[in-house]
Amino acid sequence: AQSVSQHNHHVILSEAASLELGCNYSYGGTVNLFWYVQYPGQHLQLLLKYFSGDPLVKGIKGFEAEFIKSKFSFNLRKPSVQWSDTAEYFCAVNGGSQGNLIFGKGTKLSVKP
Amino acid sequence: EADIYQTPRYLVIGTGKKITLECSQTMGHDKMYWYQQDPGMELHLIHYSYGVNSTEKGDLSSESTVSRIRTEHFPLTLESARPSHTSQYLCASSELGGYTFGSGTRLTVV
Numbered sequence: 001a002q003s004v005s006q007h008n009h010h011v012i013l014s015e016a017a018s019l020e021l022g023c024n025y026s027y028g029g030t031v032n033l034f035w036y037v038q039y040p041g042q043h044l045q046l047l048l049k050y051f052s053g054d055p056l057v058k059g060i061k062g063f064e065a066e067f068i069k070s071k072f073s074f075n076l077r078k079p080s081v082q083w084s085d086t087a088e089y090f091c092a093v094n095g096g097s098q099g100n101l102i103f104g105k106g107t108k109l110s111v112k113p
Numbered sequence: 114e115a116d117i118y119q120t121p122r123y124l125v126i127g128t129g130k131k132i133t134l135e136c137s138q139t140m141g142h143d144k145m146y147w148y149q150q151d152p153g154m155e156l157h158l159i160h161y162s163y164g165v166n167s168t169e170k171g172d173l174s175s176e177s178t179v180s181r182i183r184t185e186h187f188p189l190t191l192e193s194a195r196p197s198h199t200s201q202y203l204c205a206s207s208e209l210g211g212y213t214f215g216s217g218t219r220l221t222v223v
Contacts, residue, residue, distance in 0.1 A: 004155070036214075042216065043214045044203065044205075044214035045214075049210075101158070101212060108153075
């Protein structure tokens with residue numbers, strides 16, 4: 001069965017620190033990859049997505065992610081976090097027989113001002 | 114701003130009651146989904162639909178049922194709510210790989 005693993009359950013950073021959130025998936029076929037963010041009390045919002053082409057994807061709010069096919073990874077990065085980045089981040093893969101999104105367990109990011 | 118709407122936003126209900134969680138989208142998407150999300154856990158797909166009169170169960174077994182009589186509407190029903198149904202329920206729709214999520218319904222069964 002397909003699965004998505006997010007390595008960090010809770011990450012605590014100070015403002016201006018660099019961020020990298022890990023995401024690995026298990027699916028051997030062609031995949032579409034997503035990162036979603038959920039701010040407290042709000043709905044899931046798309047940060048960025050990868051379908052094909054340049055494996056380095058730039059998203060909103062200064063986030064980027066790199067698809068490394070050989071490692072089945074799609075890690076999320078941001079060079080300098082802000083307090084407003086405090087949220088929960090979900091990695092997701094769309095590659096199943098049903099074509100539905102499979103989510104990781106999420107990583108809670110807390111940024112200290 | 115999301116074009117997918119869920120009501121109610123919060124619901125506290127007694128055991129044994131029948132409830133319907135509403136989900137509507139204005140984008141004309143054929144594909145719609147219901148996910149269940151518990152704190153600290155991944156979203157689990159419980160139902161999906163690829164169009165009118167099409168409904169399927171997802172990866173996570175659920176005692177809820179869904180219907181898709183109109184493209185824009187995808188309600189989820191629990192015939193007899195139990196405390197184990199306490200969770201957040203997220204509705205989504207998609208087209209060409211792009212997904213849009215509603216704000217969710219946080220259900221508490223007491």
